[in-house]
Amino acid sequence: MKGAIPIEKRTISGRISKKHSLPHNNREFLCENVDPTRTKDNIAIIKDDIGQVYHELFDNALTEYNAKQKRKDRIIKDYHEHIRHSRQEQEYHEVIFQIGNQDDTPVGSDMGKIATELLREFAENFQTRNPHLRVFNTVIHLDEATPHIHIDFVPFATEQKRGLSTRVSLTKALEQQGFKGEGKFNTACKLWIDSEKEVLAQLMHSRNIEWEQLGTHNEHLSVLDFKKQQRTREVAVLENKIECTDRQLQHRQELLDEVEDTIDKLDSEYQEKKEAVGQLDEDIAEKEATLAENTALLATAAKKASKIKDIDDIQVKKTMFGGNVSVAPDDFKKLTDLAKKQIAAESKEKELNAKISTMKDEKKELAVKNAELEKENAALKQENSSLKSVREKLTIASLQKEISEWKNKYQKVLDFIEKLNLTKQLQEFLKPRTHTLNR
Numbered sequence: 001m002k003g004a005i006p007i008e009k010r011t012i013s014g015r016i017s018k019k020h021s022l023p024h025n026n027r028e029f030l031c032e033n034v035d036p037t038r039t040k041d042n043i044a045i046i047k048d049d050i051g052q053v054y055h056e057l058f059d060n061a062l063t064e065y066n067a068k069q070k071r072k073d074r075i076i077k078d079y080h081e082h083i084r085h086s087r088q089e090q091e092y093h094e095v096i097f098q099i100g101n102q103d104d105t106p107v108g109s110d111m112g113k114i115a116t117e118l119l120r121e122f123a124e125n126f127q128t129r130n131p132h133l134r135v136f137n138t139v140i141h142l143d144e145a146t147p148h149i150h151i152d153f154v155p156f157a158t159e160q161k162r163g164l165s166t167r168v169s170l171t172k173a174l175e176q177q178g179f180k181g182e183g184k185f186n187t188a189c190k191l192w193i194d195s196e197k198e199v200l201a202q203l204m205h206s207r208n209i210e211w212e213q214l215g216t217h218n219e220h221l222s223v224l225d226f227k228k229q230q231r232t233r234e235v236a237v238l239e240n241k242i243e244c245t246d247r248q249l250q251h252r253q254e255l256l257d258e259v260e261d262t263i264d265k266l267d268s269e270y271q272e273k274k275e276a277v278g279q280l281d282e283d284i285a286e287k288e289a290t291l292a293e294n295t296a297l298l299a300t301a302a303k304k305a306s307k308i309k310d311i312d313d314i315q316v317k318k319t320m321f322g323g324n325v326s327v328a329p330d331d332f333k334k335l336t337d338l339a340k341k342q343i344a345a346e347s348k349e350k351e352l353n354a355k356i357s358t359m360k361d362e363k364k365e366l367a368v369k370n371a372e373l374e375k376e377n378a379a380l381k382q383e384n385s386s387l388k389s390v391r392e393k394l395t396i397a398s399l400q401k402e403i404s405e406w407k408n409k410y411q412k413v414l415d416f417i418e419k420l421n422l423t424k425q426l427q428e429f430l431k432p433r434t435h436t437l438n439r
Helices: 034-039 049-070 081-082 110-124 172-175 188-207 223-313 330-395 396-419 423-430
Strands: 009-010 012-017 041-045 094-097 133-141 148-157 209-211
Touching: 009 110, 012 188, 034 081, 041 110, 041 330, 049 148, 094 110, 094 188, 110 133, 110 148, 110 188, 148 172, 172 188, 188 209, 223 330, 396 423
Parallel strands: 009 209
Antiparallel strands: 012 094, 041 133, 094 148, 133 148
């Protein structure tokens, strides 16, 4: 057909590199296949420090994990160093994508320049598409035969029950993004790489370049099929986030219950202390009343003792046989009675003085105990107030609003699929089926 724009076809290669090297990617050293005169043309898109990335992702989870450990040998001082020496997880992962080959898309050619632009656009939205893959280094190499991109990232999974709640795991990270392995030939990594190839194919399609899949009779997905696949993965991601939110809601409810129990316990202790203070106040009042009563008795005894002065009024008489003194019988009886009363008054005064001294000491001790209880009471009030503040912050209303918003988003995705008349296709797509290996 005259005037028709010819459609170019190019292959897309994408793989997770098993042998990766940041110094090589950033050209801290050069290999034989590198043209050093073109190294300056390389495009560095992201270049973050991996150590800082580990602090950003895992410090909070590490602090929480270490706080729960009872054995010192289980405490992890530096999670970055811990993973670097781990036999189960890698410090980071690298994925490499390329459009075409050195024969049809060489560096410097028109198609090579287009491929470079597409790879750069592909990289700019990579982090948004992959929220559980923290990208820290991205570079497009233009000093080799064909333009290609190296993307280095730290995969992390959240809401984990074993180990750190947020930890390094490529499989779990991809699963939380909606990619779950379906057998030996359709691992989570392969499904994810295929999805990223589809994104690159859509970018190529916008530039009138068709994805050429070698070794297979299957044409690449149509735009509609691609959108259907993307919506399916979005639904899976939303369901995962709703599940995580439910678990978070349950955890916070358990924490709220613990706070409620603590507040009840503090209230009970506060009431006990308050009753003890009240009892001390009653004891002090009783002691003060007794003290006043004894003081009054002492004053009465003093008055009685003062009557001893009446002795001065007794008339004495000398006998005719010497210096002996004689008194009248009535006066003698009066003198004897006064002497007895004086002795009794002095004894009573000593007893009352001793009681008053003891009661003053007891009053001082009670005052000290009262002050201590008042101090404890004030501390309990403050702690009770703090816990009630925590309880208010842990209100379920905000979390219920959050999960409601996620459910609304989930429903919007389903409505969108239904408007596109893709409901049946989605159901068919989600049915288990046998997959063939694409070569």
